[in-house]
Amino acid sequence: MLRNATVKLIFTLFVPFFVVAQVEHTGFLGGPFHGTVKDEKEAVTVQLGSTADLIVPNGLAANSDQSRLPSGSSTALHASLLLDDGSHTVLNPESVEWTLSQPVLQVQSGSLLAEVLLERTMVRVQASAEGFSTSFTVFILADDQKISKQESDTLPEALRTAIELEAAGWKESEWFGVFYDAKNGWVYHADHGWIHLSEGGDGAAWFWDEQNQWVWTGKNIYPHLYRHRDAAWLYFFKQALPKIVFYNYTTEKLERFAEK
Numbered sequence: 001m002l003r004n005a006t007v008k009l010i011f012t013l014f015v016p017f018f019v020v021a022q023v024e025h026t027g028f029l030g031g032p033f034h035g036t037v038k039d040e041k042e043a044v045t046v047q048l049g050s051t052a053d054l055i056v057p058n059g060l061a062a063n064s065d066q067s068r069l070p071s072g073s074s075t076a077l078h079a080s081l082l083l084d085d086g087s088h089t090v091l092n093p094e095s096v097e098w099t100l101s102q103p104v105l106q107v108q109s110g111s112l113l114a115e116v117l118l119e120r121t122m123v124r125v126q127a128s129a130e131g132f133s134t135s136f137t138v139f140i141l142a143d144d145q146k147i148s149k150q151e152s153d154t155l156p157e158a159l160r161t162a163i164e165l166e167a168a169g170w171k172e173s174e175w176f177g178v179f180y181d182a183k184n185g186w187v188y189h190a191d192h193g194w195i196h197l198s199e200g201g202d203g204a205a206w207f208w209d210e211q212n213q214w215v216w217t218g219k220n221i222y223p224h225l226y227r228h229r230d231a232a233w234l235y236f237f238k239q240a241l242p243k244i245v246f247y248n249y250t251t252e253k254l255e256r257f258a259e260k
Contacts, residue, residue, distance in 0.1 A: 062127035156205035
């Protein structure tokens with residue numbers, strides 16, 4: 001163990017008067033060893049070892065090249081040990097333990113890889129190494145192209161060719177007319193009011209409304225409609241608007257409903 005020893009030398013001189021002097025010398029006895037110790041409250045660190053070994057780590061820094069990560073892309077990770085002399089030591093990111101607050105990010109070969117997301121997502125990234133830890137935030141941006149495709153896919157294929165009108169959300173189909181797309185399967189049709197759409201096969205679509213429930217029609221069929229609940233074919237009288245009127249081919253009678 002390294003000890004601090006004090007050697008004291010006392011001598012007396014008589015030239016020509018009486019003088020007493022004390023000389024103190026401090027030195028190191030024993031061989032060098034390495035490490036640090038702390039007091040009980042861990043507030044004071046005592047450094048043990050040779051002069052070169054007295055520089056010790058006191059923190060960890062970590063970050064990624066990009067804090068705003070495009071959906072489906074990757075960014076490199078970086079980590080460094082902070083030393084008490086103000087310098088730092090760069091660590092291999094693969095030797096650092098990385099913890100993610102959400103599974104939409106993955107760590108691969110020292111990089112962060114983001115999934116393709118439909119909405120902006122915040123992920124907290126924590127790095128741990130050499131007994132230290134730190135964290136930072138990465139924002140994954142939404143994939144605009146996939147969002148646009150998903151919104152389009154809420155419409156049956158027979159209506160995906162509808163053109164965008166000047167008013168946001170409004171579209172016009174060459175065979176089905178004008179409607180507002182709520183992006184969730186529901187549309188507000190200029191003639192039929194609120195209806196819920198579903199895929200109906202090649203060039204066709206099913207839609208549900210409160211009066212008729214599920215009916216089927218298509219590009220070369222409308223304004224004729226097939227009503228599922230009673231297997232009846234109907235004809236929609238657009239000329240009767242704002243009243244909702246259908247001709248029932250089975251009963252050969254008109255069916256009138258309240259205005260939308």
